[in-house]
Amino acid sequence: MKWVAAEGRPRVFPIYKKVTSIGRGAANDVVVPDASLAEFHAQVVFDGRDFTLAEVERAGGMLVNGKKKRRAKVFHNDRIELAEGVELVFSVYDEVTPGVPAEDDRQAELAGMVKLSEFNRRLLEIGTVSEQIDALLDAVIEVTNAAKGFVLLLREGEPTVAAARNVKRESIPAGVEQLSDSIVAQVIERRKPVIVSDALNDTMFKTAESVMNLRLCSVMAAPLMAQGQLLGIIYVGNDNVVSLFEESSLDVLTIFAGQASLILQNAILLDELNLDRERMAGQLEDQRFGDIIGSCPSLLEVFGRVEKVAATDVSVLITGETGTGKELIAREIHRRSRRNGGPFVVVNCGAIPENLMESELFGHVRGAFTGAVASREGKFQQASGGTLFLDEIGEMPTALQVKLLRALQERIVVKVGDAKSERVDIRVLAATNRELEKEIELGAFREDLYYRLNVVNLHLPPLRERGEDVIVIAKYLLQKHAKAYEAAVKGFTPGALTAMRAYEWPGNVRQLENRIKKAIVLADKTLVGPEDLDLSADQVRPVVPLAQAREDYTRRYILEILERNGGNRTRTARDLGVDPRTVFRYLERESLAPEAPG
Secondary structure, three states, X not given: OEEEOOOOOOEEOOOOOOEXXXXXXXXOOEEOOOOOOOOOOEEEEEOOOOEEEEEOOOOOOXXXXXXXXXXXXXXXXEEEEEEOOEEEEEOOOOOOOOOOOOOHHHHHHHHHHHHHHHHHHHHOOOOXXXXXXXXXXXXXXXXXXXXXXXXXXXXXXXXXXXXXXEOOOOEXXXXXXXXXXXXXXXXXXXOOXXXXXXXXXXXXXXXOHHHHHHOOOXXXXXXXXXXXXXXXXXEEEEOOOOOOOOHHHHHHHHHHHHHHHHHXXXXXXXXXXXXXXXXHHHHHHHHEEOOEEOOOHHHHHHHHHHHHHOOOOOOEEEEOOOOOOHHHHHHHHHHOOOOOOOOEEXXXXXXXXHHHHHHHHHEEOOOOOOOOOOOEEOHHHHOOOOEEEEEOHHHOOHHHHHHHXXXXXXXXXXXXXXXXXXXXXXXXXXXXXXXXHHHHHOOOOOHHHHHHHOOEEEEOOOHHHOOOHHHHHHHHHHHHHHHHOOOOOOEEOHHHHHHHHXXXXXXXXXXXXXXXXXXXXXXXXXXXXHHHHOOOHHHEOOOOOHHXXXXXXXXXXXXXXXXHOOOOHHHHHHHHOOOHHHHHHHHHHHOOOOOOOO
């Protein structure tokens, strides 16, 4: 950094620390004795990639290239005005200043930082990960004055060479034979950087066979770490010059190793994501049933029944919680039926006002009611030759259920306001998330209509009972919507996968899809985490010991069979094949009523 004084020769201040302070106080790294500056006015921070200038005290008068800034990244030849008449020029290149003593260690570290800063600015222009590794290795060799360099990756615990380069920026496949096994082994074992100034005379390495065979002189090696995991090693050496590397050189190599770790971590992540996509494509091929994805036993049973009923014209009642895919199953039945060339008409019985429901289903003639300015066909007529899907059938008003039952029995409908009947050729599928048997007991649903609709029942399991299906579905939805929204999201973090497995998903697949869409739109990272899916620790189902889980299931099952048997303990024990005292024990815990007579 160069201070351009109002008069006299410019003064140059070398930046050799990660944090360099600037001000008029004598304790600063860069002392500018001007009364307009604060005691500690500003600082330059090097984070291993960029230089950032920031005001320490809120003076508000700093300009960078003529623009007012309190904090800004600075690059070569940027002009900085700290206060009126106090201007500095930032330079990433060495400045020769008369009277300033050489500081080799500091200059070497500075040169390394400058080189890393320049490399990081070019990194975005480099295409593939292998090209990034080669470019970083070339930069390391140049700044350390090494003759060659290597990047080794750990594969199944064994180091393998991912890149080998020489000072001419050429790949050297044969150069792997020049690696010291003993030096590599020490870095792997201790996970700390190593510098060897003269390997042939070093007490630790001189007896190593690889060192004697290679006649190594100067060597440096640093571990490539990411989140506590050893990914590999970056290794530079020279076979001709003794004591080429010093501690400042090792500091530079360590900084470059940090950058290499990020590149390699991304490379490994991309490889895993690519392999995951390939695996997922294979899984989808095996687990896809039309537009439905899953392979849990209960869902496979549904798929088998769909294949059997699709070719017939029997009515099917599809049950399951909201968001389990009831309409997808109905569409798949239609697609596999002989009616697949006809229309598939959907009626959402819960979304149509009661006073319009009859007209919506059967149509109306002109003048039938206020606002009926023209005759109109209903859903039954529109579905003729195809399939009519009555979604949320449990929401249908009881007054209309009688007319619906007649239409289903006779396949004849009459428009509102008309006396003429019309024959329709339809197949009816219905769906509900309600327990219609209970609705019948309450008088809210007609029993005869229930049996007309429920010739075959298909019950869809909730997502929480489908095991690994949730992960397969989530990855499919992420890939689908990331492509649609042109987002940079590539996958899920391990924490997100764990959270999705453990969450109950009361809204089932629909809720999962909505959470994933939101995460894709709002996420600023390539991997979606649990926080992006609004999954916190208190929402996740806690893991209980196996013994407790078994006990909880046993209790629930005994109580279920007891309810079936009308509270008769003796019959329940006989059905379960256990001693009656077992049932008594669970009843005592539940404080249930006395045994029903039997």
